[in-house]
Amino acid sequence: MPAKPIPDGYHSITPFMTVRDATRAIDTAARLMPSDATKQHRSKFFHVRALLRLDLGDRQGAVRDLQTALDVWPAADNDALGVLRGLYRAAGDDKALAALESRMARKAP
Numbered sequence: 001m002p003a004k005p006i007p008d009g010y011h012s013i014t015p016f017m018t019v020r021d022a023t024r025a026i027d028t029a030a031r032l033m034p035s036d037a038t039k040q041h042r043s044k045f046f047h048v049r050a051l052l053r054l055d056l057g058d059r060q061g062a063v064r065d066l067q068t069a070l071d072v073w074p075a076a077d078n079d080a081l082g083v084l085r086g087l088y089r090a091a092g093d094d095k096a097l098a099a100l101e102s103r104m105a106r107k108a109p
Contacts, residue, residue: 019052019055019056020056022052023049023052023056026045026048026049026052029045030045033045039072039073040073040075040078042072042073043069043070043072043073043078043080044069044079045069046065046066046068046069046072046080047065047066047069047078047079047080047083049065050062050063050065050066050069050080050083051083053065059087062087063084063087066080066083066084066087067084070084070100070103070104074103074104074107075107076104081100081104084100085097085100088100
């Protein structure tokens with residue numbers, strides 16, 4: 001089995017990594033993220049980490065990260081929005097879904 005690349009952030013995540021190794025790579029990306037990273041890039045970090053948390057069975061942690069992704073970049077085209085909507089629908093959490101939709105409507109230009 002070939003050696004894995006040294007984690008340096010998003011680009012070191014490969015389809016052959018374990019979820020835990022990918023999580024470590026994401027944590028490394030957070031530490032290395034430049035202070036002038038765009039809101040969209042910062043949001044993507046939380047979105048990707050949320051997906052990893054879901055793979056690890058940490059739904060609550062994933063929801064928190066998705067909410068943070070939307071706090072950082074509250075845009076309708078933020079990929080975290082669709083994932084969070086799906087989680088709320090799957091859980092039958094109509095109250096949280098309605099609050100999310102209201103929040104996003106207030107943020108709309």
